[in-house]
Amino acid sequence: MNSIEVRNLRVSYDGKKYVVDDLNFEVKEGEIFGFLGPNGAGKTTTIRVLTTLIRPTGGTVNVLGMDVTKYGLEIRKKIGVILQQPSYEWNLTVENNMLIYGTLWNIPRVEVKKKMEELISKFDLSEIRKTMAADISIGQRRRLQLVRELMHDSKLLFLDEPTIGLDPIARRSLLSYFKSLAKEGTTVFFTTHNLEEADFLCDRVGIINHGKLYAVDSVENLKASYEGERTIEVMVDKDPIKLVEKLKQKMDGGVVDPSTSLDRPIKIVTNKVPETMEIINDYIRQETSSLLWLNVKKTELEDVFFKVVGEHHNE
Amino acid sequence: MNSIIRLTYRIIRSALDINTISFLILLPVGYLLIMGLMMGSIIHTFNYGGTNLSYVTFIAPGVVADQILMGGSMAGWVLWSDKRTGMLEQIFSMPFSRFEYQLSNLLAMILVTFGGALIMILVAIPFISLKITLFGFLLVFIFLVLGTLTFGSIMLALGATVRSNQVFNVISNVMFFVVTFTSSVFYPITSQTPGALATAAKLNPLTYVVDGIRSAFLNTTTAVDIYYIFILIITSAVFMEIASYTYKRIKLSATV
Ligand SMILES: Nc1ncnc2c1ncn2[C@@H]1O[C@H](COP(=O)(O)OP(=O)(O)OP(=O)(O)O)[C@@H](O)[C@H]1O
Numbered sequence: 001m002n003s004i005e006v007r008n009l010r011v012s013y014d015g016k017k018y019v020v021d022d023l024n025f026e027v028k029e030g031e032i033f034g035f036l037g038p039n040g041a042g043k044t045t046t047i048r049v050l051t052t053l054i055r056p057t058g059g060t061v062n063v064l065g066m067d068v069t070k071y072g073l074e075i076r077k078k079i080g081v082i083l084q085q086p087s088y089e090w091n092l093t094v095e096n097n098m099l100i101y102g103t104l105w106n107i108p109r110v111e112v113k114k115k116m117e118e119l120i121s122k123f124d125l126s127e128i129r130k131t132m133a134a135d136i137s138i139g140q141r142r143r144l145q146l147v148r149e150l151m152h153d154s155k156l157l158f159l160d161e162p163t164i165g166l167d168p169i170a171r172r173s174l175l176s177y178f179k180s181l182a183k184e185g186t187t188v189f190f191t192t193h194n195l196e197e198a199d200f201l202c203d204r205v206g207i208i209n210h211g212k213l214y215a216v217d218s219v220e221n222l223k224a225s226y227e228g229e230r231t232i233e234v235m236v237d238k239d240p241i242k243l244v245e246k247l248k249q250k251m252d253g254g255v256v257d258p259s260t261s262l263d264r265p266i267k268i269v270t271n272k273v274p275e276t277m278e279i280i281n282d283y284i285r286q287e288t289s290s291l292l293w294l295n296v297k298k299t300e301l302e303d304v305f306f307k308v309v310g311e312h313h314n315e
Numbered sequence: 316m317n318s319i320i321r322l323t324y325r326i327i328r329s330a331l332d333i334n335t336i337s338f339l340i341l342l343p344v345g346y347l348l349i350m351g352l353m354m355g356s357i358i359h360t361f362n363y364g365g366t367n368l369s370y371v372t373f374i375a376p377g378v379v380a381d382q383i384l385m386g387g388s389m390a391g392w393v394l395w396s397d398k399r400t401g402m403l404e405q406i407f408s409m410p411f412s413r414f415e416y417q418l419s420n421l422l423a424m425i426l427v428t429f430g431g432a433l434i435m436i437l438v439a440i441p442f443i444s445l446k447i448t449l450f451g452f453l454l455v456f457i458f459l460v461l462g463t464l465t466f467g468s469i470m471l472a473l474g475a476t477v478r479s480n481q482v483f484n485v486i487s488n489v490m491f492f493v494v495t496f497t498s499s500v501f502y503p504i505t506s507q508t509p510g511a512l513a514t515a516a517k518l519n520p521l522t523y524v525v526d527g528i529r530s531a532f533l534n535t536t537t538a539v540d541i542y543y544i545f546i547l548i549i550t551s552a553v554f555m556e557i558a559s560y561t562y563k564r565i566k567l568s569a570t571v
Pocket residue numbers: 013014019037038039040041042043044045046084566567568
């Protein structure tokens with residue numbers, strides 16, 4: 001059975017421009033689905049539709065077998081939502097934030113307290129349990145927001161960039177927890193910029209850019225479909241911008257990482273390794289530049305992401 | 316437990332801290348005692364509707380009625396702050412309807428208004444001659460509810476529309492001042508009242524709340540006061556509708 005079914009979904013905020021344009025995908029029950037895409041791609045907008053916060057402009061969307069435009073309240077009873085937007089009761093303690101949340105979900109007091117103690121010890125919140133939410137750090141607030149959502153059971157969890165601001169230890173324990181929830185049958189819909197996370201967590205991913213979905217597949221298949229492709233990383237000591245220009249001019253197919261900066265290697269995803277090396281060689285000779293770093297490796301999810309996003313960069 | 320009760324409980328717990336409560340109580344108590352007793356020292360008694368009243372007896376019901384502005388502005392403030400702290404969007408993603416949130420906010424503020432009104436009455440009792448009956452208490456209750464629904468909805472509409480803290484505070488303070496001083500809280504509206512002010516008072520829902528509560532306090536309720544209740548039912552219905560409308564248009568993630 002599918003937990004989420006999206007057909008021809010379109011969303012426009014201003015009635016002119018579609019920020020989500022003709023999306024089609026489904027998420028199976030018990031699956032962890034990763035939604036990847038650059039800033040402004042339409043990830044949060046899609047989550048807002050799926051969580052019934054906004055209505056689709058066009059298309060049909062079913063969540064847990066129910067139409068989002070008709071059964072909003074019923075859907076919201078069964079889902080857990082961690083929005084990208086931080087939220088907390090600023091003048092209540094961490095503990096009271098959790099208790100109130102339990103009450104809002106209509107969980108009996110005894111159970112709320114039990115669950116709270118469990119989560120506080122599991123996610124290491126005991127030091128700040130009596131501190132006002134206004135007085136804890138930003139990462140701690142994010143943790144509170146995540147943990148709070150675990151106070152109630154949900155069949156389907158929406159996580160919009162859940163790990164932003166978390167330290168590596170908190171990140172790992174939360175991601176593992178989500179994984180264990182999925183093992184018990186919870187479906188997880190997850191957005192992130194962190195491709196390692198997606199690789200670790202997700203059964204399948206969708207890559208969205210400018211409101212359009214360009215690839216939906218399992219992480220393995222996506223990597224496999226770029227099997228012939230290699231990722232070349234190169235650093236030169238002079239004028240890397242010029243090299244990027246040259247590569248873009250002369251390369252036949254393939255993608256140059258658009259977010260290149262001076263202290264990071266230029267990243268090229270291509271299936272024409274020798275030809276590309278030739279271009280780099282020419283550049284070094286002509287500009288009397290020298291090579292600081294060169295690496296050719298198998299394509300990872302991150303490279304797939306660059307390729308998909310890069311190919312459609314100018315659309 | 317019912318969703319509206321749960322949401323109301325949350326608002327009371329999260330919005331009412333000790334600073335807010337002190338402000339809610341100290342300002343009107345200040346009005347009552349300072350204005351009432353100081354003005355009382357120059358006015359002594361005056362004729363109101365055929366009876367001689369001390370000034371403090373006159374303004375006590377006014378200050379009680381003024382509590383609806385306190386409750387009302389809190390309603391708007393709660394909405395505004397829930398928008399800012401992200402709680403509004405979170406709550407909208409939970410099994411509550413937007414209308415339930417709106418109702419629970421107004422319900423919470425009705426409780427705030429009652430709490431405040433009760434304190435004002437207790438503070439005022441030693442200084443005034445109160446002739447209220449049991450039926451009078453019921454009327455006070457009705458006027459306070461309708462008044463809070465009216466002004467709470469106005470402030471909710473403001474909280475839903477305005478983005479910046481400053482703008483919200485300025486508008487709500489100006490409104491507080493204008494609404495209080497163009498009503499009959501501090502002076503009776505009579506044939507000698509300047510024309511513009513008399514018209515403003517007639518258009519001001521607070522006037523009807525004040526006059527109704529004052530009649531109840533003095534045990535001089537007439538059919539006119541019942542007519543005021545009808546006017547207030549209409550104003551509260553209209554403004555609740557307007558609040559619902561602005562609500563539907565709230566931009567999500569409108570963080571400042
Ligand atoms: N409330 C809104 N009103 C109008 N336009 C909006 C609103 N929210 C988002 N947009 C626009 O819609 C587009 C998609 O935004 P969205 O928030 O869905 O992106 P995203 O993929 O979540 O990005 P990020 O990674 O930065 O969170 C953007 O161009 C954005 O400017």
